Structures are given as structure tokens and as C-alpha cells.
Amino acid sequence: MNTHWLEVPQQQRVDIVGVLTAETKELWFGLHGYGQLVQFFSYHFRDLANAHRAFVFPQGPHKFYLEGVHGRVGASWMTKEDRLVDIQNQRAYLDEVLRWATATAPYARLHFVGFSQGVATGMRYLGNGNYTPFSFLAWAGSWPPDLEPQSVEALKSIRFKGWFGSDDAFIGVEKQAQISTHYREEFGLELDWDRYEGGHTFDKVILAEAISQLER
Structure with a gap:
């Protein structure tokens, strides 16, 4: 069997909370988790615009x-099948969305905020795409163990803050410590992270405070 990869134009959904204009000062790029749709993921941010x-x-x-x-639908960024192709496609897709968004809000400072699988998606993009954010807020995410050198260097240059839940069913307390240790020993990264009371979700109060602090 011969396998071929073809480049084809596609339409992809992008939701906006707030308004992108020349007056926009802070542009937050939100990357959802596995099994989520943007129309529901964006609820966490609607009071913050x-x-x-x-x-x-x-x-x-x-x-x-x-x-x-049948029933409820979710979305994901990738699976283990043809993962390297998926990662390349992610970068091209995110580059195009960021090109459009930053052209529409040309004077805005760029930030990333990711949840769960969206954290790994954003961290892999760093250093490989055409845009580098001022900051990255990483919620309940499994930081990718195979981070590329250019992504490591990008993480050193931005403001990064991570959070894990005290009762996260997917990333338990022991796993959280292992992730932090791996990044310190493998990549020389002492990334700032904290723990909140709760499971695999956002803490909206902490989220709002973190966004306000980074924008000062």
C-alpha cells in the first residue's frame, strides 16, 4: 500500500469573545481541551471581555x-495516529488564525491560555510557529514530554503560569510532580505552577486574577 499526503483547503471554525479592532490592547488566544467545542469552552471567558x-x-x-x-459532539487537536502530521497541521492552522487575528487587532499584545489538550497544543506551537505570545496560562494540561528545543527556548522567553487541580482525575498530584520534575531535569525549565482546589476544570476567580495581573 502506498500512502500519499495531499494539501487541501479547508474551512475551520473560530469563535470570538469581544471585538477585534485597532483599539484592542490585549488579545487572548484560547486553546480548548479534548472533547470540547469552542461555543462551550468560550463560556469561561465571556465575562472577561x-x-x-x-x-x-x-x-x-x-x-x-x-x-x-450520536448525541453530543466534541473536538480534539490530534490523536496518536499520524501524530506528527497532525502537529504540522496544527501549526499551519494556528499560524493562519493568528495572522488573521493580529491583522484585525494590530496593536494588541498576544497571550495564550490553554486547557487540558490545548496546553500541549500551545506548548508545541511555541518556537515553531510565526507568533510568540507575551504570556501563556496553562490549565490542567499534560505538558508534552517530547518538547522540541525551539519550544524550550520560547518557554524561557515568555511569562508562563500553570495550574493543576487538587482532585484532577486525569493528572493526579503525583503525576503533576513528575511533570514538573521532568521539565526541570530534561529541559532545564523551572516553570511556575500552582495547585487549585478542584478537578479537571477552570477556577474562574483565579483565571480572572491571572489575566488582570499579566495585563498590568
Whole structure:
């Protein structure tokens, strides 16, 4: 069997919370988690948009039924199947969304905020795409163990803050410590992270405070 990879034009969904204009000062690029859709993921941020702050939410290109063959639908950024091709496609997709968003809000400072699988997506993009954010807020994410050198260097140059839940069913307390240790020993990165009370979700109060602090 011969396998061929073809480049084809596609339409992908991007939701905006707030308004992108020349007056926008802070542009937040939100990357959702596995099995989420942007119309629901964006709910966490709808009270945070204002005249000078906007949020852009690209949706992962893989959609599927969350249970069986009907009912609720979710999206993901990649799977283990052809993962390297998926990662390349992610970068091209995110580059195009960022090109459009930054052209629409040309004077805005760029930030990333990721949740779960969106954290790994954003961290892999760093140093490989055409845009580098001022900051990255990483929520309940499994930091990728195979980070490329250019991504490591990019992480050293930005403001990074991570959070894990005290009762996260997917990334337990022991795993959280292992991730931090791996990044310190493997990449020389002492990334700032904290723990909040709760499971695999956002803490909206902490999120709002972190965004406000970074924008000062």
C-alpha cells in the first residue's frame, strides 16, 4: 500500500469573545481541551471581555461523538495516529488564525491560555510557529514530554503560569510532580505552577486574577 499526503483547503471554525479592532490592547488566544467545542469552552471567558480585551478560540479540526454514534459532539487537536502530521497541521492552522487575528487587532499584545489538550497544543506551537505570545496560562494540561528545543527556548522567553487541580482525575498530584520534575531535569525549565482546589476544570476567580495581573 502506498500512502500519499495531499494539501487541501479547508474551512475551520473560530469563535470570538469581544471585538477585534485597532483599539484592542490585549488579545487572548484560547486553546480548548479534548472533547470540547469552542461555543462551550468560550463560556469561561465571556465575562472577561471588555473594550480593550478580546478572546479568539480556534476549534480543533477533529470532531467526534462523545458517546457512541450520536448525541453530543466534541473536538480534539490530534490523536496518536499520524501524530506528527497532525502537529504540522496544527501549526499551519494556528499560524493562519493568528495572522488573521493580529491583522484585525494590530496593536494588541498576544497571550495564550490553554486547557487540558490545548496546553500541549500551545506548548508545541511555541518556537515553531510565526507568533510568540507575551504570556501563556496553562490549565490542567499534560505538558508534552517530547518538547522540541525551539519550544524550550520560547518557554524561557515568555511569562508562563500553570495550574493543576487538587482532585484532577486525569493528572493526579503525583503525576503533576513528575511533570514538573521532568521539565526541570530534561529541559532545564523551572516553570511556575500552582495547585487549585478542584478537578479537571477552570477556577474562574483565579483565571480572572491571572489575566488582570499579566495585563498590568
